[in-house]
Amino acid sequence: MYEPIRTKPVVHRMGATPADYPHSSRGEALDIQLAGHLAALLAVTDELGLDEGAAEIAAQVARLRGDQPARAPRHSPEDTAVLHQRAHDLAARALLVAASRADTTVAILAAERMDAHAAALKSSDLAGAL
Numbered sequence: 001m002y003e004p005i006r007t008k009p010v011v012h013r014m015g016a017t018p019a020d021y022p023h024s025s026r027g028e029a030l031d032i033q034l035a036g037h038l039a040a041l042l043a044v045t046d047e048l049g050l051d052e053g054a055a056e057i058a059a060q061v062a063r064l065r066g067d068q069p070a071r072a073p074r075h076s077p078e079d080t081a082v083l084h085q086r087a088h089d090l091a092a093r094a095l096l097v098a099a100s101r102a103d104t105t106v107a108i109l110a111a112e113r114m115d116a117h118a119a120a121l122k123s124s125d126l127a128g129a130l
Helices: 026-048 051-065 080-101 104-129
Strands: none
Touching (some): 026 080, 051 104
């Protein structure tokens, strides 16, 4: 059975006041999260070899982070359907955070990438059925 803690905590930070460590606002936290989702989407997009989509995503990551993102080396993917599904999921996460942040540019980009990867998944399903 659960019993509430009745003693005071033992660990105390010496001289710790709220101004002693940096805080980020909700908007800054969403920007960091959005840049992370877009960077992951960029890595998968690079792996798939989709240069046009990668350039748009890289521009948005650079805008959010203030620096050019690291780019993944291109190699031939073994299972493109899995990569397209991963990219679709990452774009959906980016769309969700962009909507929370009210970043219309990234929301439109994420929705376009979701559509592109959904179409690629659909065509690979049709090709697999033949």
